[in-house]
Amino acid sequence: MPVLPGAEPYRHEGGDVGVLLCHGFTGSPQSLRPWAEYLAARDLTVSLPLLPGHGTRWEDMQITGWQDWYAEVDRALRELGERCGKVFVFGLSMGGTLALRLAAKHGHAVSGVAVVNPGNKVHGLSAYALPLARHLVRTTNGLRSDIALAGSEEVGYDRVPLHAAHSLRNFFRLVDGELPQVTQPLLLMRSPQDHVVPPADSARILGRVSSTDIREVVLEQSYHVxxxxxxxxxxxxxxxxxxxxxxxxxxxxxxxxxG
Known part of the structure; x- marks a missing residue:
């Protein structure tokens, strides 16, 4: 299946310090490409993989789950670790949650974590309906391009496969239990006006990690992406x-x- 224009994975061979960037649920590397290129231009080795089921069509995502998405970033982290002396993991939204799990599981192999509007929970009544609804309805409306900047667009799906959403819910629960294992320096950047992930998710993460080196940055002018x-x-x-x-x-x- 062809990858959507702009959704291709990205890789840059730089110096001895590596950065793994993880994109979000129903999104693609396009949402993080400017960030990746900024870091690449500053002598860093950069890996920005395309998560399985993403960047093509929503039907491809329907048959994937959190184990597939996590396996891809875990593989990319191990690859960077073989190449670099120090590796950092960054992520947006669910990508932030993936980054936090990598930190919890890989310990000293991860030198630091930076997340933007990380997810911690599927909110609303719909979350409780997912276990049953996913057998009755294939998709629901997605929320793409939650961006304040006029003319800026996100490449991703406008439909959310409910099987994948149910897997995401389970993943958030799993990682919430693992957050105390995160001890690395943490940079958490969040938008007060976020129509996808509420501020409560960032507050929950900050309250549960064991990191002592924490910096919180408030992104006053931006939405979710x-x-x-x-x-x-x-x-x-x-x-x-x-x-x-x-x-x-x-x-x-x-x-x-x-590519």
Whole structure:
């Protein structure tokens, strides 16, 4: 199945410090591509994989679940670990949740975590209906391009497969129980006006992780997909400063590959 234009995975061979970026549920690498390119231009080795079932059509996502999405970022992290002396994991929305689980599971192999509007729970009455509804209805309306910046669009699905949504709900519950295992430095960036993930999710995450080195940044001018919004440059700069503080030995530039 052809990948949607802009949704291709991205890879840049840079120096000895690596960054893994994880995109969100029903989204694609396009939402994080500017962030990845910013880091790549600053001598970092960057990996931005396309999660299974994403970036093509929603029917492909219907047959995937959290185990598939996590396996892909876990593989990408191990690959970066073989290549780099230090590795950081970043993520948007569910990608932030994936990043937090990687930190919980891989310990010292992850040097730091930066997340933007991370998810922790499927909210509303619909969450309780998912176990049954997914057998009766295939999809529901998606919420794509929750972006304040005029003209900025997210490449992703406008339908949400309910089987995948049910798996996401289970994944959030699993990771919530694992958050105390997260001990790495944490940079959490959140939008007060987020129409997808409420501020309560960030508050829950901050209250449950065991990290002692925590920085919280409020993205006042952006909605959920803040990496494509007014505060994008601030996200890029904050995350690069975060890496620079923890890994000052950023290596030399390499070559870029996409797709």
């Amino acid at each position: 803040a990496t494509l919004d007014h505060d994008a440059e601030r996200i890029f700069e904050e995350s690069h400063a975060f890496i620079g503080r923890l890994a000052p030995n950023v290596g030399k530039k390499g070559s870029t590959t996409g």
